[in-house]
Amino acid sequence: MKGFTRRxxxxxxxxxxxxxxxxxxxxxxxxxxxxxDIAPKTGRRVVVIGGGWGGxxxxxxxxxxxxxxEVILLEPNKEFVSCPFxxxxxxxxxxxxxxxxxxxxxxxxxxxLIHEAATAIEPDTRRVRIGEGxxxxxxxxxxxxxxxxxxxxxxxxxxxxxxxxxxxxxxQTVQLANQLQSMPDGGVFVLTIPPVAYRCPPGPYERxxxxxxxxxxxxxxxxxxxxxxxxxxxxxAGLFRAAWKDYPNIDYRAxxxxxxxxxxxxxxxxxxxxxxxxxxxxxxxxxxxxxxxVQTDLVGADKRWCEVNHLTYESVKVKNVHVIGDSxxxxxxxxxxxxxxxxxxxxxVAIVHLLNGKAVPPMAPGxxxxxxxxDREAIAVVNxxxxxxxxxxxxxxxxxxxxSVAWAQNADGWATSIWNDILG
Ligand SMILES: Cc1cc2nc3c(=O)[nH]c(=O)nc-3n(C[C@H](O)[C@H](O)[C@H](O)COP(=O)(O)OP(=O)(O)OC[C@H]3O[C@@H](n4cnc5c(N)ncnc54)[C@H](O)[C@@H]3O)c2cc1C
Numbered sequence: 035m036k037g038f039t040r041r042x043x044x045x046x047x048x049x050x051x052x053x054x055x056x057x058x059x060x061x062x063x064x065x066x067x068x069x070x071d072i073a074p075k076t077g078r079r080v081v082v083i084g085g086g087w088g089g090x091x092x093x094x095x096x097x098x099x100x101x102x103x104e105v106i107l108l109e110p111n112k113e114f115v116s117c118p119f120x121x122x123x124x125x126x127x128x129x130x131x132x133x134x135x136x137x138x139x140x141x142x143x144x145x146x147l148i149h150e151a152a153t154a155i156e157p158d159t160r161r162v163r164i165g166e167g168x169x170x171x172x173x174x175x176x177x178x179x180x181x182x183x184x185x186x187x188x189x190x191x192x193x194x195x196x197x198x199x200x201x202x203x204x205x206q207t208v209q210l211a212n213q214l215q216s217m218p219d220g221g222v223f224v225l226t227i228p229p230v231a232y233r234c235p236p237g238p239y240e241r242x243x244x245x246x247x248x249x250x251x252x253x254x255x256x257x258x259x260x261x262x263x264x265x266x267x268x269x270x271a272g273l274f275r276a277a278w279k280d281y282p283n284i285d286y287r288a289x290x291x292x293x294x295x296x297x298x299x300x301x302x303x304x305x306x307x308x309x310x311x312x313x314x315x316x317x318x319x320x321x322x323x324x325x326x327x328v329q330t331d332l333v334g335a336d337k338r339w340c341e342v343n344h345l346t347y348e349s350v351k352v353k354n355v356h357v358i359g360d361s362x363x364x365x366x367x368x369x370x371x372x373x374x375x376x377x378x379x380x381x382x383v384a385i386v387h388l389l390n391g392k393a394v395p396p397m398a399p400g401x402x403x404x405x406x407x408x409d410r411e412a413i414a415v416v417n418x419x420x421x422x423x424x425x426x427x428x429x430x431x432x433x434x435x436x437x438s439v440a441w442a443q444n445a446d447g448w449a450t451s452i453w454n455d456i457l458g
Contacts, residue, residue, distance in 0.1 A: 068167030081171040083152045085109030087371040088359030089177030091378025097143040099386040110151045120203035125244035139458045155330040177359045178324025186320045188294035219253040221313035226292040228320040229263040236269035240405035246281035263291035277407035323361035339363030344426045346384040396421040404445035412442040
C-alpha cells in the first residue's frame with residue numbers, strides 16, 4: 035500500500051466512471067463497451083459493490099477465508115481516499131496524499147477489480163448490471179456508503195458543484211481547504227450540520243475544531259458559525275465543549291436547520307427564517323443510503339436506510355444480498371469507518387460459511403472513534419457490543435477523560451493499522 039503524490043491524486047481523482055483497470059487481477063473495458071455477461075461465472079462468486087471501508091474489507095476477507103471463492107469488486111474510483119483524518123487536510127495538518135491509497139493490495143489477494151459503478155441489481159436472476167453488461171453472483175455485498183438528499187435544501191441541487199460538502203473525501207476536501215486558505219482575515223466560515231442519521235456522528239464537530247484551530251492561528255479576526263440541525267452536539271458533547279473553550283471564534287447554534295442556500299447573495303436560511311451570510315460555506319447535506327440500495331428497494335419504510343440480519347448482514351428484504359457500512363440501520367452502531375470495516379469482516383465470514391453450507395458464527399462489531407481537537411491532541415469514544423438473541427446490543431460506551439497528545443498518537447496508530455487491514 036502506498037500514498038499518492040499530489041500530481042497523481044489530481045490526475046486520477048475525477049471520481050467518475052473511467053477505464054477499468056488492466057493487468058493482474060483486473061478486468062478490461064468501460065461501461066459503454068460492456069455488453070452481455072462481462073465475466074462468465076465458472077464457480078462460486080461474490081460480487082461487492084463499493085470499494086470503501088466496508089466493501090474493500092469484505093472483498094479481501096472473503097478471499098482470505100476461502101480462496102476458492104471468486105470475488106469481483108465494483109468501484110468507480112481508482113483510489114481510496116479516507117474520510118477519517120480528512121478534516122486534518124482542511125486545516126493543513128495533513129496533505130491529501132497521506133490519506134490516499136491504491137487498490138494494489140486487494141489485487142494481491144486475488145480480488146478482481148472493475149473500476150465501474152453498478153447501475154442496477156437484478157435479484158431474481160442474481161445479476162448486477164453495469165450499463166448494458168452484467169455480472170452473475172451467488173452472494174452480493176452492497177456497500178455504497180451514503181448519498182446526499184440535495185432536494186432537502188432549497189437551491190442546493192442547482193448549486194451542488196460550488197457549494198461544497200467535503201463529506202466524501204477527495205477533490206472537494208482539497209477545494210474546501212483552498213477556500214479556507216483564501217478567505218480574507220475577518221471573513222465568516224459557515225458550517226452546517228444535517229439532522230441525524232448521517233455519516234460519522236462526531237465528524238462535523240471535529241471539523242469545527244479543525245476549522246476553528248486554523249482560523250485562530252492564521253486569520254484571528256475571522257469567525258466560524260456552526261448551524262446544527264440537531265438539538266445538541268450529537269457525539270462526545272462534553273469533550274467537544276471543553277475543547278471549544280480554546281476557540282472563542284466559534285459561534286455554535288443548535289436547532290438551526292438549514293433550509294435554503296443562495297450562492298448569489300452568499301446566504302443560507304434556517305427553519306427560523308433567519309438569514310446567515312458567509313464568505314465560505316461548508317454545507318453538509320442530509321443523507322440516505324447509496325443510490326443503488328435505494329433503487330433496489332433495499333431501504334426500509336423511511337426510504338433512507340437498509341435493515342439487515344445482525345449476524346449475516348443479509349438484507350431483510352432481498353435474499354442473497356448483504357448490505358454493510360453506512361447504508362445500514364437498525365443496529366445500535368454509529369455510521370463509522372471502524373464499524374464498516376468490522377461489518378466487512380463479519381459479513382465476509384458469514385458469506386463464506388453460507389457458501390460452504392455451515393452455520394454462521396455470531397460475531398459483534400466494535401468501534402473506537404477518535405476526533406482531533408487541534409493539530410496534536412485528540413479525544414475518543416469506545417463502544418463495545420455483543421450478540422444476544424441474534425441481535426447486536428451495546429455493552430458499554432467509554433469516553434476519554436479529556437483531550438491529549440497520547441490519544442492523538444493512538445489515533446495515528448489506529449489509522450495506519452485499519453488502512454492496512456482494509457487495503458494491504
Ligand atoms: C469528515 C469525516 C471524518 C470521518 N472520521 C471518521 C473516523 O475518524 N473514524 C471512523 O471510524 N469513521 C469516520 N468517518 C466515517 C467513515 O468515513 C464512514 O463511516 C465510512 O466511509 C463508511 O464506509 P462505507 O463502506 O459504508 O462507505 P464508503 O467508505 O463511502 O464507501 C462507499 C464506496 O462505494 C462506492 N459506490 C457507491 N455507489 C456505487 C455503485 N453504484 N457501484 C460501485 N461503487 C459504488 C463509492 O465510490 C465509495 O467508494 C468520517 C467521515 C467523514 C465524512
